[in-house]
Amino acid sequence: MRIGDILFDSPFLLAPLAGVSDSPFRRLAREQGAAGVVTEMVSSDGLVRGQPATLEYLRFEPVERPIGVQLFGADPGVMADATRALCALPSAERPDWIDVNMGCPVRKVVNRRAGAALLNDLPLLSEIVRRMTQVSTLPVTAKTRLGWDGGSSNVVEVARALEGAGAQAVAIHARTRAEKFGGEAHWELIGEAKRAVGIPVIGNGDVRTPEDAVRMLETTGCDGVMLGRAAFGDPWIFRRVRAFWERGELLPLPTAAERLGAGLRHLRLLVEWSGPAAATREMRKHVAWYVKGLPHSSRVREQVNHTRTVDELATLLRAYLEELASGEPEGFAEPAPSAVPADDPAFPEAPHAAR
Ligand SMILES: Cc1cc2nc3c(=O)[nH]c(=O)nc-3n(C[C@H](O)[C@H](O)[C@H](O)COP(=O)(O)O)c2cc1C
Secondary structure, eight states: OEETTEEOSSSEEEOOOTTTOOHHHHHHHHHTTOSBEEEEEEEHHHHHTTOHHHHHTTOOOGGGOSEEEEEEOSOHHHHHHHHHHHHTSOTTTOOSEEEEEEOOOOHHHHTTTOGGGGGGOHHHHHHHHHHHHHHOSSOEEEEEOSBSSGGGBOHHHHHHHHHHHTOSOEEEESSOTTTTTOSOOOTHHHHHHHHHOSSOEEEESOOOSHHHHHHHHHHHOOSEEEEOGGGTTOTTHHHHHHHHHHHOOOOOOOBHHHHHHHHHHHHHHHHHHHOHHHHHHHHHHHHHHHHTTSTTHHHHHHHHTTOOSHHHHHHHHHHHHHHHHHHOHHHHHSBOOOOOOTTOOOOOSSTTTTO
């Protein structure tokens, strides 16, 4: 897949995930074969005002490339200024492309006419992308949903409007705003959008296994596939998806030892990236995902919420690893079930909306 001059070495990208897809998470995904990654959504207002908390979301490591920064906002002038600011960054800090959030369903975002609310206002949506592409030296893309609700599904018109305004690719989460994360994603509409435009279309929604990823490519004709929740506690999903896509091989799921080893490494990366206090806090949810499905994991999930320091957290993970290795040889050797929290979509109620 190609977006502008960016050539991806496979069609499988990590989706933007507010509160989750920070630099350590993105690095783990890239190491395991994600062809590209996107930041958490970043406020265009905060960026233009130079707010330190917002600028923090723009930091990344070279190994994460190709990387897109996802902006959200509804003011075409501010979105253009934010685009200019990103393009003017020194090359080492400049992302490879800029994505616009047109799918966030949370109230704090849609009340400001941003996120999924843009799907109700195609003139504004077009104006935003046009103003951005006019000033951008980087490819501009957008990530949308199918529409606002079942009665106003307009993804084909949205994709055409984006293409007309100069967007170089569109990613489609195959649900409406009203559906949030419920029910099943409607992949067939990704196919309809693909047939309506010439720019690359990236499908997204409910890809949980290598078979799902290849089926999405084959049944919709889309150019790329974005994986979100399937990567929670399971960066290896990208390796498995690639192996299946490249040679039809179904790789084994990671063992408990691999999961806990990755958890310890993830913790180390987070400490280096954001310091011990934030790392301890952030790591709790990741631990819950890494241990999901392992013996006595509910006890570990409970314990991790009471850890106050990095040392306590690392000690807990090491003790659990030893316990599994010595006491429960079968549980230790068995691959862990997939960590995809199908019943636990957990879109955070806009902790990121103020960025
Ligand atoms: C915790 C969480 C945070 C998310 N944050 C964003 C975001 O910042 N920007 C965005 O475009 N989509 C966001 N999404 C939506 C995902 O990128 C993706 O479209 C959705 O999870 C469906 O894909 P999946 O079934 O592979 O998870 C988020 C989803 C979740 C679960």
